Amino acid sequence: MRYATSGTEETQTDTLQGVVVQPTQASEVSIALLWAQENAIDVAVKGGGHSTAGTSSSDGGLVIDLSRMNGVTVDTTQKTITAQGGATWKEVDEAGAAQGLAAVGGTVNHTGVGGLTLGGGYGWLSGEYGLTIDNLLSATVVLADGRIVTASKSQNEDLFWGLRGAGYNFGVVVDFTYQAYDQKEPVFSGLLGYTPDKLEEVMGALNESLAQPDSRLGAMCFFALAPDGSGPMIMVIGFFNGSREEGESKFAGFTALQPIVNTLDMIPYSLVNTLQNPQATYGDRKAFKGIFYQPPLDPLFARTIFNDFMVKIQSDPDLAASAIILEFTDMRKICEVPLSSTAFASRNIYQNGIVHLRWTDATKDLEHRAWAREAQAKWKAELDAAIKDGDESSVPQYINYAEPGDSVVSNIYGENIDRLRDVKIKYDPNNVFHKMHPISTSK
Numbered sequence: 001m002r003y004a005t006s007g008t009e010e011t012q013t014d015t016l017q018g019v020v021v022q023p024t025q026a027s028e029v030s031i032a033l034l035w036a037q038e039n040a041i042d043v044a045v046k047g048g049g050h051s052t053a054g055t056s057s058s059d060g061g062l063v064i065d066l067s068r069m070n071g072v073t074v075d076t077t078q079k080t081i082t083a084q085g086g087a088t089w090k091e092v093d094e095a096g097a098a099q100g101l102a103a104v105g106g107t108v109n110h111t112g113v114g115g116l117t118l119g120g121g122y123g124w125l126s127g128e129y130g131l132t133i134d135n136l137l138s139a140t141v142v143l144a145d146g147r148i149v150t151a152s153k154s155q156n157e158d159l160f161w162g163l164r165g166a167g168y169n170f171g172v173v174v175d176f177t178y179q180a181y182d183q184k185e186p187v188f189s190g191l192l193g194y195t196p197d198k199l200e201e202v203m204g205a206l207n208e209s210l211a212q213p214d215s216r217l218g219a220m221c222f223f224a225l226a227p228d229g230s231g232p233m234i235m236v237i238g239f240f241n242g243s244r245e246e247g248e249s250k251f252a253g254f255t256a257l258q259p260i261v262n263t264l265d266m267i268p269y270s271l272v273n274t275l276q277n278p279q280a281t282y283g284d285r286k287a288f289k290g291i292f293y294q295p296p297l298d299p300l301f302a303r304t305i306f307n308d309f310m311v312k313i314q315s316d317p318d319l320a321a322s323a324i325i326l327e328f329t330d331m332r333k334i335c336e337v338p339l340s341s342t343a344f345a346s347r348n349i350y351q352n353g354i355v356h357l358r359w360t361d362a363t364k365d366l367e368h369r370a371w372a373r374e375a376q377a378k379w380k381a382e383l384d385a386a387i388k389d390g391d392e393s394s395v396p397q398y399i400n401y402a403e404p405g406d407s408v409v410s411n412i413y414g415e416n417i418d419r420l421r422d423v424k425i426k427y428d429p430n431n432v433f434h435k436m437h438p439i440s441t442s443k
């Protein structure tokens with residue numbers, strides 16, 4: 001049976017699984033895990049299937065595909081949302097919206113709750129409420145030895161700590177319960193599109209949004225080709241969780257730059273997480289290279305990156321769906337949480353981004369991946385130059401954007417690594433869960 005994840009990376013070629021199981025309950029996950037170990041078969045777990053490094057797939061092994069475990073329930077009294085491990089954020093957003101609630105989930109609603117939560121999770125509500133893991137109340141986990149346990153602040157606390165930021169390492173999470181928040185009102189959000197000559201001014205407006213932070217405000221910037229084929233463009237998704245009047249004022253610096261596209265409007269929160277769906281689809285070949293930068297982002301550096309990227313993606317029509325994505329998130333709430341209170345190591349002021357190449361011709365894999373790595377290295381060099389006391393490798397990288405095999409990935413778990421090793425030895429001593437930045441059990 002052929003069964004592809006959303007793309008491939010240099011760490012893997014296309015994989016052909018030995019067998020895929022689609023459990024409908026935790027006990028079936030437990031049986032599958034035990035069977036695989038008894039027969040010395042490699043195991044992979046698939047949530048939303050968005051890994052571009054093949055970490056939710058196994059060459060010749062067993063894939064536990066959680067897609068049939070995608071139920072979501074809402075507790076309106078406690079204001080919590082429980083999602084099964086194979087749900088996507090679409091199901092969470094829609095179930096929450098029906099009750100006037102929202103959770104901190106991903107900005108592309110077909111991403112899985114599984115992978116995104118276990119690696120931390122940034123979303124449009126992160127400025128106000130922190131990371132997805134900061135709002136995780138409990139999880140049900142099937143361990144390698146087949147036991148089904150609860151992890152929370154009061155049960156298996158060490159496992160709960162490890163799940164929040166290094167969560168791919170310990171078991172199959174069959175449900176997550178999140179704190180949700182009132183979200184009865186729509187938000188002010190939409191797309192702004194600019195011609196390339198506006199790049200420095202757009203960067204100025206984006207930098208200003210972080211210089212004058214508002215926890216309700218966020219933005220993402222995309223260097224990409226216009227969908228109508230008219231050439232390079234700078235796109236911004238703006239987000240403000242407040243009234244139209246205040247939103248217009250918050251984005252006045254952006255609208256004054258005379259965008260050629262402006263869809264800013266009052267829309268339901270759940271719809272904001274669909275805005276990127278037309279571009280962020282499954283399939284094709286992909287390089288997904290996490291980058292990060294220290295704000296304010298130097299407009300001259302951004303210009304160099306933009307120009308180089310456009311030369312690259314205009315050199316081959318097959319690369320037309322590629323983009324460089326830069327996030328502008330108010331990190332204050334995220335950084336309020338002490339580094340040691342969850343396993344998530346990259347709580348810092350640095351902003352995340354992605355160099356994302358996408359193509360279809362497999363003969364171009366090496367060429368395009370090499371280019372993406374070079375682009376990633378330029379961001380690393382820029383950050384190295386900006387950091388006074390050390391180099392970029394001293395800054396833990398965001399695990400969800402740091403696919404295994406990335407050339408600049410050197411530090412994922414930061415100062416939490418020793419404690420994580422103890423948790424790994426306790427819950428997965430034989431390293432059954434080893435696909436995504438496995439924690440070594442030896443020092």
Ligand SMILES: Cc1cc2nc3c(=O)[nH]c(=O)nc-3n(C[C@H](O)[C@H](O)[C@H](O)COP(=O)(O)OP(=O)(O)OC[C@H]3O[C@@H](n4cnc5c(N)ncnc54)[C@H](O)[C@@H]3O)c2cc1C
Nearest residue numbers: 047048049050051055056085107112114115116121122173
């Ligand atoms: C289009 C796109 C948009 C994105 N947007 C955001 C964003 O807004 N915010 C953000 O923080 N990140 C974002 N990411 C990164 C995303 O969080 C990671 O790629 C994440 O790992 C995807 O999870 P998944 O369940 O869809 O993928 P999968 O490929 O299914 O899983 C990824 C990893 O998690 C493991 N896993 C998944 N579910 C479980 C489970 N229930 N139990 C145990 N292990 C599990 C898999 O084994 C695999 O190693 C985005 C990625 C893409 C491709």
